Amino acid sequence: MKGKILIIFLLISISAIGQKIEADLTLSSSPKDKLEVSVVVPHLDSVSTIYYIPMVIPGSYASKKFIHYIDNFKAFDNQLNELSTSRLDEKSGFLIQNADKLHKITYTISDTWDNHDKSDYILETSGTNFEDDSVFLINFHAVIGYFDTFRKSPYEITIHKKTPIYGSTSAPITRAKNQDQINTKSYAELIDNPVLYCIPDTISFQLRNTRFFFSVYSRNRINNASQVADITKPLLKASFELFTDSFPMQEYSFLLFMTGKQDSNISNGRMGALEHKNSSFYFFPEEIDTLQLRDNLQRVILHEFLHIITPISLHSKEIHNFNYNYPKMSKHLWLYEGVIEYLSGLLMLHNNLKTTDDFIMDTRLRIVNTSKHSAFSMTEMSTKVLTKDFSGKYRTVYTKGALYAFCMDILIQEGSQGKYSLSDLLMELYEEYKNHPFDDDNLFTKIEEKTNKQVKKFIDNHIIGDQAVQYDTIFNKIGWIYKPEEIKKVLWFGDMYFSYDTEKELFIAKDSKKDENAFGLMNGDIILSIDQQELKESNYKELFELILNPKSDKEVIIDILRDGKENQQTAKPIYVNMKEIHEIYPNPDCTKIQYELRNQLLHNKSSQ
Structure with missing residues (x-):
């Protein structure tokens, strides 16, 4: 290396x-x-x-x-x-x-x-x-x-x-000056406990019955454990909605490796995470912008933590008796990943960590991504996810799976007049099966017993089956209007695209033609400032929004460097007709019943 x-x-x-x-x-x-x-x-x-x-x-x-x-x-x-x-x-x-x-x-x-x-x-x-x-x-x-x-x-x-390197892990560990000793009861417990050794940057706090530990390796020391802990604490508090009394563990560790600009050979822009019983490991780029750091980490951290519910505790016999070399896969990836992805976003909404507009945009993007795939059964994909035919569909558990979880939640809450939810169902199943696995073929029967026939019909048609969901019908139940296509008048400066040179720390126009945008930008133009504000890593999203998604028709000034010479360009956006796909927005004329169900589901409170 x-x-x-x-x-x-x-x-x-x-x-x-x-x-x-x-x-x-x-x-x-x-x-x-x-x-x-x-x-x-x-x-x-x-x-x-x-x-x-x-x-x-x-x-x-x-x-x-x-x-x-x-x-x-x-x-x-x-x-x-x-x-x-x-x-x-x-x-x-x-x-x-x-x-x-x-x-x-x-x-x-x-x-x-x-x-x-x-x-x-x-x-x-x-x-x-x-x-x-x-x-x-x-x-x-x-x-x-x-x-x-x-x-x-x-x-x-x-x-x-x-x-002074320090080993962070959730495994039972005894520490001495120059050696550590880890003891586990089995091979399964050993591989469930990764270890991150680095110069110590750690912090911990107590929340309810659990001590939460944070260990961060930031290549250039741009980020630190204290930042990550501050981002994580409100997420853990949001999970109180599910864990009403206490957490199911005494200790939990968050381990983060944060790559720097010099790590392009190993990071290549990637990020990810992996859950364990008492810890989770994260691979993320360093981020100087604290708001962007929060956005990068929030949902992923809550998603990984909620895996302590499923599949870590609530799972089938296939997961419980996992064979590392000849695995038989469970049919319930829609539950293990899709429901957790949906609930992580919903809990953030309930606790003011994201807005309703954010939630609607998430839903819209999930429909967009789901529409890119041909019809397939979620349960069949899950059991065959290791095969060539289905491995490429795995990522849909985070889009299609989460989207279907949302639809199920609407049907569950509609059938119970808002008194029972997907969260309630999940935690009841968790309490019932946390000490022993369920039969893969019997879970849907158990869900039907706890919910209603509309939920069973949805599962049969869309999770077991491969029928397309009529989103307009389901979203109408909460007073949302859904349009697969819609022509809208929008303000537009034209086609412009940009890249970021991490070595030179410059924002550069790419795939941009002079006669196709109001500023006359060309490939290779270096963007120095927008609206008389210097363009930096810490503000680029906010400033690019002014020209990529304008909210008013006011003039915008940009300063560029072209062929070694600085010059200034000024332009006003114009209204154009643009086709928008999978549009979602609240119906201002929805009924009281629709409004109350929406308020209960999205804001976890009655409207009465």
Whole structure:
């Protein structure tokens, strides 16, 4: 990683008594960007065995080739004679012959963040990153494999490190000056607890019964843990609507890796997050604009936190008995992701963290994105999400899934005159199944028992089936007007597009033709100021809004640099007819019943 090198020496000894797996990791520099692993194995009775590397992990609905990052795999007997092994890429494992003589295996692992092969891309949130004594992201599913025989054995991981780096994790951890020790009850618990090592930037606060921890690595120290904690606290308070008395954990950790401009080789504009039982990990760019930082983090943080409801607690047997290499997928991704995505936005609306206009725009954009895909069954997509035919449709759980959750909420609240909601349904199911999984085929029956026939019809037609939703009919129930297409008069300066040069910190016109916009902008023009305000990273959204989405017909002045010379351009927008798609807006003439249902659903209060 640009000369920043790591070697982690890992010695795993598995005690035959109690089957405890003991691992040692040493974080230090090396001329290789590798992690070296040595596993001592207790006696096996079988003549052959497979050492598996997870292919699919909980919370990530795609098959990934972690095994491709493993090299130099070898197996030895107790005299260090090498045993026959073969690589099983399709099974994501290594076949070891004469397993009854097996004593030790060794191999090396490459850093996944250094891989730039798009065909073998692994999300940063589920990968590994090792940088010369400064920052380490360790996802154990990419570091340690498992034998089926020992998958439920306890793990004891001792990590030797150089101060002052600090390891943040939700795992049970004992800290000393130069080493940490992590103890988990099983392989599943181990891989559910990533570790972020970096120069400490941490903070915590108590909310109700839970201590919330924040650990932030900001490449250029632009952002910090205190900022993230301040953004997160009102989101956690918003979840009181669901957790009315207490949270279901004593501790929870938010781990964030925030990339800088120099990280284009690993970030490439991407961002993401991955949930765990007692933590969540986030991969985001640094942001100097505090408002933009808040916008970037808010929904993602609340969404990931609400996963403690589902699928972490409320889930089917397929999730509960998850097989990392031969997974059988549940049919309820619409619940695990779609309902959570919808409710995260709704709770923000209920708690004044977003506006009604924001919520309407979210709904509209979900319809726009959903309309780009041909009809398909959500349940079929969910069970086949790992296949080539359906893997490309996975992202629709955040658009189509959330949109359908909204429609269900409308039908549930209409049927109960606003006395019962999708949130109520979710939390009842959570209480019923938090200690044991539900049957995948029986969940819809349970939902029908708790709601009404209109909800069942919606599920049959649109979640199990692939019929298109009549949004005008459903939205009319809350006094919203929906128009698939509408011609509107809008103010317009013309076609202009812009890019940002992160190295030079300049905003530059692109795909812009002089005779197609009122300012006469051309490709390569550098935009210096808009409306006599210098254009910066901290204000560019507000200023570009003046020329890309004008609200009045007043003149706007922009200063540009073209061919090394500064000049000023002045223009007024004109009204043009423009086709808008999937327009949504409140009906000013809606009935009292429609208004009251809308007020109850969107603002969580009666209008009486």
